[in-house]
Amino acid sequence: MTRIDIALFNYENGGRTPDGRYDFTRLQYAFADVTAVPALILFCEAKHYRDNAGMAKYAAAEALSDELGVPYVVELGWMRRGPMPPAIFYNPDLLVLRRWWNPDDPAAFDDQRNVARFAIRDSGRVRDERREFLTFVHHFEPLSGDTRLEQARRLSRYGATETLPVIGGGDLNATASGDHFPQRDWAAAAVHHRTHKGTRRPDGTWGPDTRALDHLIGRWDDTTRQRTDGCGLHAVAEMAWRADPTRPITPTVNPAIDAGGGLLIDWLLANDAMTPHVLPDTYHVHIPDPRYPPPSDHRLVTAAIDL
Structure with missing residues (x-):
């Protein structure tokens, strides 16, 4: 088995x-x-990284290599709504990329985009002997819960029906149901901001719009303290919390970003085939040093698998 450490980061702009x-x-x-x-590294907001022959994407890979002391190769993903696609950075000494659709390829279906197929280099002497897994990185729509639900439906094929181990993530711009997740005071937010990640309840109050995440990982049942009706993906944050309920689940956005309190919106998700390989105690939301300005509006999230 080989330990693969994974990071998820939405680097602002x-x-x-x-x-x-x-x-x-x-x-x-x-x-x-x-x-x-x-x-x-699953990376969101690669803004204009295609411009100038990819100068910014290569500079980002070089900066990460300089900081972390390993080589990184970068591939840009696809985004319909603007020039700010997600990206993946990977260490070619450890991982072999076997599949990643060109963002401009008209032959790709939307549910195949931003999904990579990797092999673990030291898991076999030759190609056919190496273990494989899939990973995805997405940046869901920030303004519409309806659009996020549609995006989640396209992603759901990588849940229980996928036989390869899958781990992926992204800024999914929504939380999931369950009182063990960070909560927000929706009354503190302006009305037009409430509509971004919230929904109006029948009694007129506001709460989180959890439809997209609940579609992927299941709805939380307060009685059984379990999830039901998900498509076979599991939140690594919740796996870590179940392994040690004394560790509260931490918001993934920094203070003062969302009025009323930050939510967990940056998710690492694993399918049924991957969950035995997730190391729950490695899940970590990195809190920036409060003495200095945070590097981004979102926090770095890390975890590891043993595959």
């Missing part, structure tokens, strides 16, 4: 500054306290 330049010192700072070097 991909490090692009208002003058069109890029700041990757904050990206390095975000990873400065990791205790295990990631073999795979």
Whole structure:
């Protein structure tokens, strides 16, 4: 078995500054306290990383390599709503990329985009002997719960029906049902902001719109303290909480980003075939040092699998 450390990070605007330049010192700072070097980084907001022959994407990979001391290869993903796709960075000494659709390829179906097929290099001497797994990275729609639900439906094929182990994640811009997750005071948010991640209840009050995540991982049953009717994906954050309920689940956005309190919206998800390989005690939401400005509006999330 081989340990594969995984990181998930939404780097605000991909490090692009208002003058069109890029700041990757904050990206390095975000990873400065990791205790295990990631073999795979799921990255959101690669803003304009295709421009200028990919100068920004290669600079980001070089900055991560300089900070973490391993080589990284980068592949850009696809996003319909603008020039800010997700990306994957991976260490080619540990992982072999076998499949990743070109974002401009008209032959790709939407549910195949942003999904990578990897082999673990040291798991076999030759190609046919190596163990494989799938990973995905997505950045769901921030403004519409209906759109997020549709995106979740496309992602659901990688749950219980996928026989390969799958672990993926992204900024999914929503939380899931369950009082063990971070909660938000919806009355503290302006009405137009409530509609982004919230929904109006029949009694007129506001609460979180959990439809997209509940479709993927199941609805929380307060009586049984279990999930039902999911499509076969499991939240690594919840796996870690079940392994040690004394550790509260932490928001993945920094304070003062969302009025009323931050939620867990950056998710690592594993399918049934992957869950035996997840190491729950490695799940960690990295809290920036409060003495300094945070490197992004979102927090770095890390975990590991043994596959």
